[in-house]
């Protein structure tokens with residue numbers, strides 16, 4: 061099964077996960093920016109990975125549009141985010157925001173926890189995080205999610221691990237047996 065991992069990454073977490081997946085599946089890997097999109101139909105399986113940004117998955121609209129009418133290539137999506145895996149409700153909401161009911165059932169999707177890297181963050185993103193920290197800091201009464209978020213975004217952190225690629229890798233390996 062001809063497979064490629066295509067990723068978008070600003071601070072390196074998604075790139076790192078894409079490289080781990082590429083190694084494990086022994087397949088091609090490319091950044092979205094360097095990938096010639098017209099060659100997508102040459103692949104049996106495209107694994108698209110990007111970050112969660114303000115509750116949505118970066119670039120998902122474009123990648124879905126690319127697959128309209130593309131029936132021979134299977135799309136698999138993964139997203140990396142600072143939200144810990146245990147926050148299942150939060151993660152489900154992210155998927156519900158970016159996929160329709162039908163897409164939720166037909167596009168396999170996987171979440172991988174990552175972290176925050178202030179050193180590599182763009183000026184715009186750092187400004188958004190600082191503003192959010194200020195808003196939360198000023199709030200006198202906070203619910204547990206807000207308190208957790210305030211603590212989480214105070215500094216850079218890394219909760220990524222290679223083990224989080226296992227469900228996706230196993231899924232794609234199963235597909236390879238079927239196709």
Ligand SMILES: Cc1cc2nc3c(=O)[nH]c(=O)nc-3n(C[C@H](O)[C@H](O)[C@H](O)COP(=O)(O)O)c2cc1C
Pocket residue numbers: 068069070071072073074075110111112113114115116140141142143174175176177181185186188189
């Ligand atoms: C402005 C901004 C907004 C973010 N919003 C979310 C979010 O809504 N949910 C989440 O889980 N992580 C969020 N994150 C964390 C990123 O998803 C995480 O750092 C991601 O792995 C970065 O991927 P990259 O290093 O490949 O660019 C946000 C990060 C930034 C800078």
